[in-house]
Amino acid sequence: MLKAVWLTNIDSQVMNSRKNLAAGMQRLAGLGFNTIYPAVWQRGYTLHPSEVAKQWTGSAVLPNSPFVGRDVLTEIIELARPLKMRVIPWFEYGLMVPPQSSIARQNKDLITLDINETPQRIMGANGELDPNVWLNPCHFRVRKFMVDLITEVVKKYPVAGIQLDDHFAFPQELGYDKFSQTLFQQNNFGEIAPIEHDSEVWIAWGAERMTELLQQIVSGVKSVRRDCIVSISPNPLGFSRSRYLADWHRWQELGLMDELVLQVYRDKLEAFELELSKPEVVAARAKIPTSIGILAGLKTRPIASQIIKEQVATIYAQQFGGLACFFYETLFHEQLVPTPVSRSQSQLSDIFSLAPLS
Numbered sequence: 173m174l175k176a177v178w179l180t181n182i183d184s185q186v187m188n189s190r191k192n193l194a195a196g197m198q199r200l201a202g203l204g205f206n207t208i209y210p211a212v213w214q215r216g217y218t219l220h221p222s223e224v225a226k227q228w229t230g231s232a233v234l235p236n237s238p239f240v241g242r243d244v245l246t247e248i249i250e251l252a253r254p255l256k257m258r259v260i261p262w263f264e265y266g267l268m269v270p271p272q273s274s275i276a277r278q279n280k281d282l283i284t285l286d287i288n289e290t291p292q293r294i295m296g297a298n299g300e301l302d303p304n305v306w307l308n309p310c311h312f313r314v315r316k317f318m319v320d321l322i323t324e325v326v327k328k329y330p331v332a333g334i335q336l337d338d339h340f341a342f343p344q345e346l347g348y349d350k351f352s353q354t355l356f357q358q359n360n361f362g363e364i365a366p367i368e369h370d371s372e373v374w375i376a377w378g379a380e381r382m383t384e385l386l387q388q389i390v391s392g393v394k395s396v397r398r399d400c401i402v403s404i405s406p407n408p409l410g411f412s413r414s415r416y417l418a419d420w421h422r423w424q425e426l427g428l429m430d431e432l433v434l435q436v437y438r439d440k441l442e443a444f445e446l447e448l449s450k451p452e453v454v455a456a457r458a459k460i461p462t463s464i465g466i467l468a469g470l471k472t473r474p475i476a477s478q479i480i481k482e483q484v485a486t487i488y489a490q491q492f493g494g495l496a497c498f499f500y501e502t503l504f505h506e507q508l509v510p511t512p513v514s515r516s517q518s519q520l521s522d523i524f525s526l527a528p529l530s
Contacts, residue, residue, distance in 0.1 A: 174463045174494025175524070176207035176433070177503055178262060179248075181219060181237070183471040184501040187211075188238040190247045196500060197248075201255040203524045209262040209335050209403075209496065210248050212325065216265070216273025220245040220329075224320045229274045245329055258332040260403055261325050266339030267307040267314070276305055284308035284342075285349040287367060294343045309342050309385045310352045318385065323392040326400050333401025334393060338435060340386075340404075341416035342378045344369045355381075370414070378417035383426070390428050405433040405465055405496070409452045421452040424459060432456050433496050437467040439475070441482050448490060461493040469502030477506060477515055481523045 177200060181187050186196040187210065197208070212218055217234040218225040221243055226232040233239050245261060252259050269276045271292060276283060283291045283305045291305040307314045322334055347353075348365070356365040356377060366374050393400050406412045406420045413419045423429050434453065438444040447453070448464065456462045466483045469475040480497075487495045497503045504520070507513035 174207055174431075174433075174461065174496065175203075175205045176209055176260075176463070176494065176496035177205055178496065178499045179208060179210040180264065180499050181211060181214060181234075181239075183508065184499065186500050187219070187244055190242075190251075193244075193247055194251055197251050197255060197257065199504070200500075201257065203520055205524075206256065207258040207260060207332075207496070208248060208252060209260050209405075210245065211264040212245060212261040213263040213265050213321065216269040216275045218321075220261075220325070222321065222324060224317070224324045228279075228317060230278075231274070245325070245331075249329060249331065260333040260335050260401060261329070261331055262335045262337065262405075263322060264337065264339065266336060266341060267309055267318070268304045268339045268341075269307060270303065271305045275307075279307075279313075281351075282308055282311050282314050283349075284310070284346040284352060286345045287348045287369070289348065291346075294345055306341075306343060306346055308347075308349065308352060310347070310355050310381050315385050315388055319388050319392040322389055323396055326393050326396045331400070333403050333430065335403040335405055335433075336386075336389075337405040338407045338412065338416060338418070340382075340406075341412075341418050342382050344375060344378065344415055344417055347374075347378055375414060375417060379413060379419040379422070382417050383419065383422060383428075386423060386428050387426075401430045402428065403431040403433060404429045405435055407435050408447050409450065421455070424452075424456045429456075429460055431493075432460055432462045433465050434462065435465040435467075435498070436483075437465070437498075439479060441479075441486070444483055445486060448486070448492070457492065463487075463494040463496055464492055465496045465498060467502075468497045468499065469506070469508070471508045474507040474513075475502065477519045477523065484523055 179187055186192050212220050219234055219239045221232045249259050285291050294302040353365055390402055404420055406418055409421050436444055436447045464487050505512050506515050
């Protein structure tokens with residue numbers, strides 16, 4: 173059964189040194205965790221040394237960070253081996269990059285635009301304008317970059333797989349740049365793309381472009397190692413397909429996913445259970461290992477231990493393939509600000525020692 177956790181360099185110190193990693197992974201192993209999803213692509217740079225990233229960004233690793241002069245992915249793999257943990261690098265930012273990042277500044281023609289020809293009109297989960305911009309998944313150079321970036325990891329490191337999440341996306345508000353619009357017309361007998369970005373014609377067209385990109389990534393990964401897991405961790409399908417044009421149900425039907433880790437970030441148990449019962453989830457778990465991602469908290473959003481316990485118990489009771497917690501720091505802390513409040517060992521043991529049904 174999958175028991176996984178996401179490791180990130182944001183709001184967490186665990187990846188900042190080998191010492192921190194060793195201590196953190198020992199803590200996870202003590203709770204029975206068997207899989208690590210470490211961030212490797214974040215804010216327009218890699219956290220591990222990458223020649224592909226260097227060619228595109230000028231830096232082989234995130235500048236002015238604790239990762240300079242280290243190979244954090246090698247460290248994680250070495251520490252995970254004696255603990256019998258799988259390591260599946262997580263390309264956290266997907267197609268999203270900050271506008272001030274070198275890849276965005278040096279490749280403005282590869283950034284996709286909204287109807288007003290601006291690159292950053294995406295509303296974030298908090299209702300505020302997201303400051304990031306998006307690489308254009310329609311563009312052949314972007315596709316080559318993503319394929320090269322991901323297959324480089326598979327070639328270079330003995331990882332169990334790779335993971336893409338909800339930022340592997342084509343937000344519905346975007347795609348109104350000249351390149352995408354011309355491509356739409358070529359694909360639709362000269363018809364102009366609808367102005368309404370919630371049009372089913374537009375959503376279906378954009379979703380197909382994302383499917384094409386994933387097919388190229390999977391082909392690249394599997395050409396290096398057939399046994400390399402392609403893990404996808406999307407939002408629930410209704411939101412994922414309509415807002416991010418990421419039709420993971422179709423990806424599952426096409427055999428493009430080896431593992432589904434569905435992000436079900438809900439506080440209310442009834443809403444949590446509702447997502448687990450959706451037809452597309454039932455269909456996926458009949459075909460591939462299907463696990464549920466749960467929110468342990470964010471820097472400014474504490475989650476009570478009792479909520480996590482209820483969700484873990486539900487996942488076990490419904491005999492899903494496992495669970496993944498976002499993220500390491502909030503797994504061990506019920507609150508991060510203004511003063512950290514740790515979860516006790518007894519609370520954590522109570523949550524994760526629940527025996528899944530066989």
